[in-house]
Each structure stands twice: as structure tokens, then as C-alpha cells.
Amino acid sequence: MSGPHSPGRRLVPAYLATAGSARPSRNTVDRITIVAGASRDVPEGLGPAQHRIAQLLQSGSLTVVEVAAYLRLPVSVVKVLVSELVDSGHLLARAPVPPAGRYDRQLLERVLSGLRAVRG
Amino acid sequence: MGFAPSAADMTGSVVPAGTDAVYLPADHTAVKIVVAGPFAVGKTTLVRSVSEIRPLHTEEVMTSAGALVDDLVGAAAKSTTTVALDFGRHTLPHDLVLYLFGTPGQRRFRALWDDIAVGALGAVVLVDTRRLEDSFEAMELIEERGLPYVVAVNCFPGAPSYPVVRLRQALDLHPDTPLVACDARDTTSCVDALIALVTHLIAHYAEDPA
Numbered sequence: 217m218s219g220p221h222s223p224g225r226r227l228v229p230a231y232l233a234t235a236g237s238a239r240p241s242r243n244t245v246d247r248i249t250i251v252a253g254a255s256r257d258v259p260e261g262l263g264p265a266q267h268r269i270a271q272l273l274q275s276g277s278l279t280v281v282e283v284a285a286y287l288r289l290p291v292s293v294v295k296v297l298v299s300e301l302v303d304s305g306h307l308l309a310r311a312p313v314p315p316a317g318r319y320d321r322q323l324l325e326r327v328l329s330g331l332r333a334v335r336g
Numbered sequence: 337m338g339f340a341p342s343a344a345d346m347t348g349s350v351v352p353a354g355t356d357a358v359y360l361p362a363d364h365t366a367v368k369i370v371v372a373g374p375f376a377v378g379k380t381t382l383v384r385s386v387s388e389i390r391p392l393h394t395e396e397v398m399t400s401a402g403a404l405v406d407d408l409v410g411a412a413a414k415s416t417t418t419v420a421l422d423f424g425r426h427t428l429p430h431d432l433v434l435y436l437f438g439t440p441g442q443r444r445f446r447a448l449w450d451d452i453a454v455g456a457l458g459a460v461v462l463v464d465t466r467r468l469e470d471s472f473e474a475m476e477l478i479e480e481r482g483l484p485y486v487v488a489v490n491c492f493p494g495a496p497s498y499p500v501v502r503l504r505q506a507l508d509l510h511p512d513t514p515l516v517a518c519d520a521r522d523t524t525s526c527v528d529a530l531i532a533l534v535t536h537l538i539a540h541y542a543e544d545p546a
Contacts, residue, residue: 246454246455247368247437247451247452248366248367248368248435248455249366250360250364250365250366272357275357275359276357276359276360277359277360277362277364278357278359278360279360279366279425279435281392281394281423281435282357282392282425284394285392285393285394285423286356286357286392288395290394290395290396290397291394291396291451292397310365310366312365312366312367312368312455313365313366313367313455314455315454315455318367318455318456318457319457319537319541319542319543320542320543320545321538321542321543321544321545322545323367324457324534324537324538324541324542325538326428326430326432327367327428327432327434327457327534328531328534328535328538329429329430330428330429330430330432330434331428331434331527331530331531331534332531333428333429334426334428334527335524335527335528335531336524
């Protein structure tokens with residue numbers, strides 16, 4: 217559970233990482249929304265935290281919660297930053313199965329057959 | 337807990353974080369299942385047993401009132417606390433990727449529940465037969481959110497085993513709610529508990545396209 221940083225108070229408050237934005241610009245960002253960089257290059261002119269997100273997602277796709285874990289940022293902060301990066305076209309987002317569709321029989325059958333395959 | 341990024345961390349002047357990131361295959365759709373229960377019941381162990389990546393954790397910032405900090409500016413004046421949340425993932429055939437979230441089953445974490453339970457397929461509630469009642473709060477939080485669940489008895493060595501009928505009675509389970517035995521250290525056993533949940537979902541919740 218211990219990372220490379222010693223426990224202690226956060227030196228930069230979370231609200232500075234988002235430049236004062238308190239809420240995601242889109243409320244569709246879930247912890248398991250999959251995000252990826254929209255281009256191969258890390259865009260110029262981003263704030264430090266957004267730059268790190270763009271850098272991390274330059275090489276592939278991850279969910280919002282994985283971005284938060286790898287960058288050691290609170291999920292609520294990453295949601296705000298990711299929303300802005302999606303709005304500005306820097307990131308592409310893939311929504312998870314919507315709550316209304318989660319009990320679709322076909323989806324559940326796919327999950328079940330997937331789990332059986334994992335079990336071997 | 338290893339959180340609390342340093343100033344250098346936040347300005348990106350250190351080695352790029354996430355170089356050990358295991359990226360997702362293209363075009364996958366994410367689904368999630370909640371793993372709930374009291375402290376030290378085996379949530380982290382189960383998540384670790386199923387996860388194909390090194391299990392990760394986030395630090396969730398809570399106010400003393402038990403709210404997740406969404407209003408970051410207003411939160412500066414409140415007293416806050418953090419709770420570590422373990423999660424893992426497993427890529428499934430058919431372009432799916434399953435996320436498991438170990439979620440503490442205490443009512444003071446209800447705001448966290450509101451965030452995690454949205455869109456979750458269901459939950460696995462872990463119980464320890466030496467302290468069944470410790471899992472009641474998690475079961476209530478799940479029921480309040482209308483989330484289907486299975487109860488998995490984590491078979492700790494030396495813990496008493498009871499007849500299923502008595503366990504169901506003691507846990508006051510709905511007749512349809514599955515009760516399974518599980519060894520959280522054993523991957524196959526954990527996957528079986530997940531299979532029991534999804535089988536339950538198909539039997540009682542599956543909807544056919546209109």
C-alpha cells in the first residue's frame with residue numbers, strides 16, 4: 217500500500233490542480249469511463265496536472281479511476297480535469313455500460329461466459 | 337498509504353508517473369462489481385485474487401460529515417479525511433473489462449457508495465462467520481441502492497461453519513439471494529462467487545430488448 221511518497225499532508229491543495237473548477241463540466245464521467253489521448257502528441261499549454269494526464273494517456277487507454285491511482289490524484293479531481301480535456305478535444309472518452317442498460321440479457325450473458333472462460 | 341503527492345509531483349517535474357501503467361485493449365467496454373463488507377473481511381484479498389493487474393488504490397477524500405468532496409473549494413473549510421479504496425480489473429472475452437471495487441461497508445462512507453454503486457452490476461458481500469453482524473451495514477447500504485448482491489462466506493481457517501439454513505436465517509436473506517462459500521485467497525473460488533452473482537442477475541434481473 218505504500219508508494220514512493222511518504223504519507224503526510226498534500227502540499228498542493230486539490231482545488232489548485234483544477235484551477236478552481238469544483239465540478240466536472242460533464243456529469244457523464246464515471247470512475248470507469250475509459251479515456252485515451254486524441255492524438256499521438258501531448259498537447260501544449262496544459263496545466264501541470266492535465267499535462268500529466270495527457271502524458272499518461274498518450275500511450276493507451278485507461279479508466280478514470282486508474283488515471284487517479286497512477287497519478288495519485290483524488291478521483292473527484294481527475295473527473296474534473298478529464299471532463300475539460302474531453303471538452304477541449306484532447307481526450308476521447310468511452311462511457312461504460314449505462315445504468316439503464318446494465319441488465320441487458322445479452323450483456324449479462326457475455327459477462328457470464330467471460331467469467332467462465334477466466335475460470336477455465 | 338503512500339498518497340499525498342509532493343509539490344514536485346503535482347508540477348510534473350518528476351519522472352512521468354504511470355510508466356508501469358497496464359493499458360486497456362482497444363474498444364473494450366467497462367463494467368463494475370462492488371465487493372463490500374466490514375474491515376478485514378477479505379475485500380482486498382478478493383480484489384487481488386481476481387485482478388490481472390497489480391491492484392491499485394485511490395485515496396477518497398471525505399468530509400467529516402461523510403460527504404465525498406465534490407465541492408473542492410467549499411471543502412477547504414471543512415475537516416476532511418481520506419479512505420483508501422482498492423480496485424482491480426480483469427479483461428474478459430467479448431470486449432469487456434470487469435472492475436472490482438473493494439468498498440468499506442460503513443454508513444459513514446455512503447457518499448462513496450453513491451458514486452461507486454451507480455451503474456454497478458451488483459455486489460458481493462463478504463461475511464466472516466465469527467462476526468456476521470458486522471456485514472449488516474454493508475447489506476443495508478446495498479439494499480438501499482437497489483443493488484442485487486450475493487453473500488459470500490469467506491472461509492477463514494478456524495472460523496465456525498454453520499448449516500446454510502441457519503446462516504441464511506441469521507443474515508435474514510431474501511430467499512432469492514444466493515449464499516456461497518468463498519476462499520478470498522483462491523482465484524477460482526472468487527470467480528465462482530462472481531459467477532453466482534451474474535447467474536443471479538440473469539435469473540432475476542435480465543431484461544430483453546423491447
